[in-house]
Amino acid sequence: MPNDVPRPRVTLEQLHTFLSVARREHVTRAAESIHRSQAAVSEQLRLLERTLGLQLLERVGRGVRVTAAGREIEHAAGIALRATQDVEQVAAEHRGLRTGSLAIAASNTTGVHRLPGWLASFAATHPGLDLRLRLANTAAAVDLLRGGDVDCAVVEGPFETAGLEMLVLxxxxxxxxxxxxxxxxxxxxxxxxxxxxxxxxxxxxxxxxxxxxxxxxxxxxxxxxxxxxxxxxxxxxxxxxxxxxxxxxxxxxxxxxxxxxxxxxxxxxxxxxFTAVRRPAALAPALIAFWRHLDEVRVNR
The missing domain is CATH 3.40.190.290 (D-Maltodextrin-Binding Protein; domain 2)
Structure with missing residues (x-):
């Protein structure tokens, strides 16, 4: 299958190093600010210029000056590094359950008569999560889980358990x-x-x-x-x-x-x-938290 996302040749470390030098116009001061040796900083700059095929910095006395091409690369590098910060922020919010989603399939009896109550207390403690509940019979709910359409299922009655992790509620x-x-x-x-x-x-x-x-x-x-x-x-x-x-x-x-x-x-x-079911490899933070919540519901009954 063709990959429509090009693999970058430039590393984030190279961009971060270049920005530190460009903003200070001094290699030694930049090296001190990012806790790297001057030799390591110089090597990162050399690799970046070789990869891009451009001169980004030029020597001026004991310091450096950013070239015209370097100014444009500096702007683009700032955007790239801010994007990585956005990625880390999104990940942190998911880990902290300030955002995210959880899709649940439930069979008729549990979905109507048990799950709303179990979800109410979970939703109250995780107001940033989007929760989706799909009602189906037991066989269809388990099929949705196996197909990856939902994160977990809460069902009743017999079903094929191979390859699934279960929690009796x-x-x-x-x-x-x-x-x-x-x-x-x-x-x-x-x-x-x-x-x-x-x-x-x-x-x-x-x-x-x-x-x-x-x-x-x-x-x-x-x-x-x-x-x-x-x-x-x-x-x-x-x-x-x-x-x-x-x-x-x-x-x-x-x-x-x-x-x-x-x-x-x-x-x-x-x-x-009444049994909760999930795929063993499913480690999404929202699912882990909901599974823990269901376990507490089970213990406290």
Whole structure:
């Protein structure tokens, strides 16, 4: 692949040395100011003039004088060195998290019901950071991470873990539920045939929730007519509206369970984990700080 950025032949050390001499018009004084020997300064000047093919300085008595070409090079060198200071300043601001960005992919449940709270305290302590959150199902969120589109992902349910670093944040139960007025509400233990008589509200393929739904429903899984809904909140609304039964995160319907609007069916829940994931080589300061923050969230729960 062709490189469209030319490689400089002039070094920053040469430019810095030349500017020191040009501003003092004296080699010895310049050498003292930059803590170099006079011989080292003279060598840097010689290399710079040879590289550029120009005479930049001329002897005048015990000092030196900048040539006409040297004055133009002096101006350009000042711009170049100020640009390197800008580079160092930007790097310092990123290290200090006064600026920068962090892109996060989150699966539906964590992205809506957990991550905003975790992000709030992080954002409050890092007001200069730009934060971007992308919602996707677990499989898609992990794909975004592997593809380098985001810095980290926070997901639930099973996924391919090879080559990724993980941090378990919290455990969650998937439960089978119906609306309070649904015919299955209050049944002691619905049989597969009883469940099959009602519509199943499903998540899409790739969802961490759907990947574990069969564990909750057992032999009943796949026997009902289904309605696929792409969001946990849409499934919750469908359950509340009496559309059918669903397997959903206890976190999503906790308030509805407490208020009696939704009823948990007496089937064994499936335990899963909310997990933060990143690429092991990812060392961006913003990501390191966020990872540390998530670890503190986990420990303090």
């Amino acid at each position: 919290e455990e969650d139960d998937l439960i089978a539920v119906v609306g309070a007025t649904h015919p299955l509400a209050g049944t002691r233990r619905p049989s597969p045939s009883a469940l099959a008589a009602h519509r199943y509200l499903a998540r899409e393929a790739g969802s961490g929730t759907e990947a574990l739904a069969a564990r909750v429903l057992g032999r009943a899984y796949g026997r009902s007519a289904s309605l696929e809904l792409g969001q946990a909140e849409a499934i919750r609304a469908g359950v509340l509206g009496g559309l059918g039964y669903a397997v959903i995160s206890r976190t999503v319907v906790a308030d509805d369970l407490a208020a009696g609007r939704i009823v948990a069916l007496p089937l064994r829940p499936a335990r899963r984990e």
